[in-house]
Amino acid sequence: MSNESTLPQTGFVRLKQILAPRGPIPVSKSTWWAGVKDGRFPQPMKLGTRVTVWRAEDIRALYENGAS
Numbered sequence: 001m002s003n004e005s006t007l008p009q010t011g012f013v014r015l016k017q018i019l020a021p022r023g024p025i026p027v028s029k030s031t032w033w034a035g036v037k038d039g040r041f042p043q044p045m046k047l048g049t050r051v052t053v054w055r056a057e058d059i060r061a062l063y064e065n066g067a068s
Helices: 029-038 056-064
Strands: 045-048 051-055
Touching (some): 051 056
Antiparallel strands (some): 045 051
16 A cells, blocks of 8 residues: 555645655655745645644645655
C-alpha cells in the first residue's frame, strides 16, 4: 500500500502525515519548512496555538505533480 493512499481525499493533515516515512513527501522537517517559506510547498493553516495543518487536497496535488 502506498503512502499517498493513506492521505484523506479532503480535510486536514498534520506534518507527520505528510513527511516520510508515514507520508508521501520524502523531505526533512527543515527542508519542508524552508519550502513553505519560499513557496515550493503549500502554506499551512493554524487551528490553534500549537496546531498546524495543511489541506489534504493541497498535499495530494503536490504529491501527484511530483514536487518534493
